[in-house]
Amino acid sequence: MSEKLPGNTEEAASVAAELRKEINYHSQRYYVEDAPEITDAQFDVLMRRLLQIETLFPEVTTADSPTQKVGAQPAAGFGPMAHPTPMFSLGNAFSREDLRAFDARVRGGLDGLPVEYVVEHKIDGLAINLIFENGRLVRSATRGDGQVGEDVSANVRTIKSLPHRLQDAPPFLEVRGEVYMPRKEFERLNAAREAAGETLFANPRNAAAGSLRQLDACVTAERALDIFVYGIGAREGIALSSHSDTLNYLAKLGLKVNTNFQIFTEIEAVADYCESWMERRSTLGYDIDGLVIKLNSLEGQRRLGFTAKDPRWAIAYKFPAEQAVTRVEDIFVRVGRTGVLTPTAILQPVRLAGTTVSRATLHNEDFIKEKDIRIGDAVVIHKAGEIIPEVIRSLSEQRTGTETIFTLPAECPECGQQVVRQVGESAHKCINPGCPAQQREGLFHFVSRDAMNIDGLGPAVVTAMLESGLVTDAADLYSVTAEKLSKLERMGVKSAANVQAAIAASKGAGLSRLLFALGIRFVGVKAAGQLARHFGDIEKVKEASFEELTAIDEIGPKIAESVVAYFASEDNLELIEKLHRAGVKLTEEKPDETNVPLAGKTFVLTGTLPTLTRSEATARIEAAGGKVAGSVSKKTHYVVAGEEAGSKLDKARQLGIPILDEQELLLLLQTDTTVV
Numbered sequence: 165m166s167e168k169l170p171g172n173t174e175e176a177a178s179v180a181a182e183l184r185k186e187i188n189y190h191s192q193r194y195y196v197e198d199a200p201e202i203t204d205a206q207f208d209v210l211m212r213r214l215l216q217i218e219t220l221f222p223e224v225t226t227a228d229s230p231t232q233k234v235g236a237q238p239a240a241g242f243g244p245m246a247h248p249t250p251m252f253s254l255g256n257a258f259s260r261e262d263l264r265a266f267d268a269r270v271r272g273g274l275d276g277l278p279v280e281y282v283v284e285h286k287i288d289g290l291a292i293n294l295i296f297e298n299g300r301l302v303r304s305a306t307r308g309d310g311q312v313g314e315d316v317s318a319n320v321r322t323i324k325s326l327p328h329r330l331q332d333a334p335p336f337l338e339v340r341g342e343v344y345m346p347r348k349e350f351e352r353l354n355a356a357r358e359a360a361g362e363t364l365f366a367n368p369r370n371a372a373a374g375s376l377r378q379l380d381a382c383v384t385a386e387r388a389l390d391i392f393v394y395g396i397g398a399r400e401g402i403a404l405s406s407h408s409d410t411l412n413y414l415a416k417l418g419l420k421v422n423t424n425f426q427i428f429t430e431i432e433a434v435a436d437y438c439e440s441w442m443e444r445r446s447t448l449g450y451d452i453d454g455l456v457i458k459l460n461s462l463e464g465q466r467r468l469g470f471t472a473k474d475p476r477w478a479i480a481y482k483f484p485a486e487q488a489v490t491r492v493e494d495i496f497v498r499v500g501r502t503g504v505l506t507p508t509a510i511l512q513p514v515r516l517a518g519t520t521v522s523r524a525t526l527h528n529e530d531f532i533k534e535k536d537i538r539i540g541d542a543v544v545i546h547k548a549g550e551i552i553p554e555v556i557r558s559l560s561e562q563r564t565g566t567e568t569i570f571t572l573p574a575e576c577p578e579c580g581q582q583v584v585r586q587v588g589e590s591a592h593k594c595i596n597p598g599c600p601a602q603q604r605e606g607l608f609h610f611v612s613r614d615a616m617n618i619d620g621l622g623p624a625v626v627t628a629m630l631e632s633g634l635v636t637d638a639a640d641l642y643s644v645t646a647e648k649l650s651k652l653e654r655m656g657v658k659s660a661a662n663v664q665a666a667i668a669a670s671k672g673a674g675l676s677r678l679l680f681a682l683g684i685r686f687v688g689v690k691a692a693g694q695l696a697r698h699f700g701d702i703e704k705v706k707e708a709s710f711e712e713l714t715a716i717d718e719i720g721p722k723i724a725e726s727v728v729a730y731f732a733s734e735d736n737l738e739l740i741e742k743l744h745r746a747g748v749k750l751t752e753e754k755p756d757e758t759n760v761p762l763a764g765k766t767f768v769l770t771g772t773l774p775t776l777t778r779s780e781a782t783a784r785i786e787a788a789g790g791k792v793a794g795s796v797s798k799k800t801h802y803v804v805a806g807e808e809a810g811s812k813l814d815k816a817r818q819l820g821i822p823i824l825d826e827q828e829l830l831l832l833l834q835t836d837t838t839v840v
């Protein structure tokens with residue numbers, strides 16, 4: 165559907181009708197069948213567009229338009245329950261600007277009265293209405309269409325954290341909350357379903373919905389649902405004056421209130437707080453899809469009132485989509501430096517969490533089988549933080565019969581030798597140590613930025629060097645002359661000299677980089693740094709026992725075992741000897757314990773720095789005795805910000821934490837005096 169707005173009423177009516185059809189279909193899939201085909205964000209886009217058209221062309225709005233009602237009709241199977249007071253939904257904000265506009269509307273409606281907002285987690289579950297009479301939980305219902313929901317009393321009673329009787333309760337109380345499934349329980353449930361060969365739930369919200377709407381309450385009881393309450397509807401015999409009082413009152417009654425709420429007076433601080441949760445959300449035991457901002461004063465809420473659908477005194481700040489639907493165009497197989505075959509899906513490009521995604525890892529054959537992912541399938545993909553996108557599930561219901569099942573090749577696509585799968589491992593591996601793909605990938609890694617950092621030696625040059633027989637392993641790089649390099653295709657005399665000089669310069673990179681460059685399984689930049697600082701010389705790493713290794717901070721048994729195995733191989737020892745003969749430095753100066761300028765200091769990195777990668781910056785800070793943390797708090801000493809720095813920078817400003825650019829960080833690393 166085109167994104168352009170209709171130019172006249174006739175066009176608007178037809179586009180709106182089409183949108184309504186689509187929205188109704190997806191509402192049915194979501195609310196009634198618990199099997200959504202599109203993500204919430206995609207649904208929001210459809211709704212927003214319809215709202216936009218109906219606002220511009222009010223004459224095309226129909227009484228039965230989805231914009232005029234809250235949810236779907238109650239489903240058959242549960243009795244209907246009319247809510248004593250209607251259950252409203254919330255308008256959405258997707259940006260700081262949307263929040264500012266909301267704030268302006270609120271302030272405008274309150275004639276300049278002071279404003280206080282309560283900001284709460286927006287729990288990704290199902291809204292529930294609980295009716296308490298004289299303190300006894302007598303009925304509970306889902307939201308349904310906002311007026312009438314489904315009576316799910318028996319199922320709600322199975323929620324362990326929900327008291328059936330309240331202390332010192334008023335004669336009548338309608339409590340609003342969200343039923344959700346904790347992440348741990350979701351994982352446990354899906355693992356059990358997988359073992360039983362049952363279809364998996366796509367996310368905790370769908371699992372919660374599916375569990376609450378079980379006709380047999382015993383099934384619901386087996387699935388540990390939980391609840392947070394966040395509001396009151398009808399009430400008798402109590403007087404409250406603010407939303408924060410309401411939350412405290414609910415908690416005093418013995419109900420479970422989410423304690424992660426905060427009060428703000430400025431919308432900019434509200435926005436900072438919302439953005440800060442975008443990164444921290446994965447640390448929670450439950451899913452949130454945003455935050456809810458509510459005017460604190462109940463008198464203010466009464467003055468602002470409601471639109472047909474939403475309160476004017478509250479809004480939901482929604483996080484950007486972390487899921488999207490797209491199609492698998494093809495699957496190709498990559499052979500990595502350890503010989504592991506990794507299938508990768510080529511996707512129809514789609515926008516997801518701020519970037520365009522055209523590939524997703526499929527991990528291994530089991531993953532593809534489990535999820536039944538076929539070439540041509542529509543799939544739901546997901547991306548969290550900086551993690552590579554992953555396929556969550558295939559939409560088998562959309563198949564046309566033209567999709568093809570994928571199996572991993574029995575021979576290595578690069579060298580044609582047999583592929584094996586070791587018992588107990590999920591990976592298929594090419595076991596030919598001379599496999600050109602493994603050699604090539606190993607060399608790509610050796611020269612890469614976080615490893616020996618050899619400028620000008622990109623994948624194309626490395627491939628050309630291998631293909632022309634100039635090198636067979638990493639140590640050969642150091643005997644290649646500029647003259648030989650200049651004979652490679654598209655390599656001029658000048659660039660050949662530059663590459664040769666960069667190779668020669670990398671000899672002094674030091675043990676930390678070298679250990680990482682060797683590609684020892686599980687030894688990343690951090691572990692390599694720890695080993696180098698601890699031992700100072702590769703000879704000592706070679707001789708280190710498993711026990712000695714595990715005694716080092718942050719070196720676990722997996723890394724230790726792999727290091728021992730690496731140095732037990734004759735081939736590897738030979739390579740190290742060859743590197744030694746070539747003049748590559750195999751030592752690292754032990755950190756001068758008296759000169760650790762950043763000892764005790766915690767840093768947070770955000771955005772892209774002009775020259776240092778994140779891991780380089782981390783390694784250098786750590787080498788100087790500092791620590792690098794993932795999120796900004798009062799305990800952070802410095803935030804190092806580069807281009808496109810996000811909410812961490814805002815948070816640092818808010819907390820008054822010194823902000824450094826790369827230049828200032830480098831200065832700090834050199835000196836033992838504190839700047840700023």
Ligand code: IVH
Nearest residue numbers: 252253254284285286287291342394456475
């Ligand atoms: S307040 C009139 N607070 O989000 C106020 N809702 O998109 C209505 N939700 O239907 C709701 N956490 O299911 C509110 N802390 C919270 C919430 C919350 C989750 C859900 C609820 C609501 C939906 C609106």
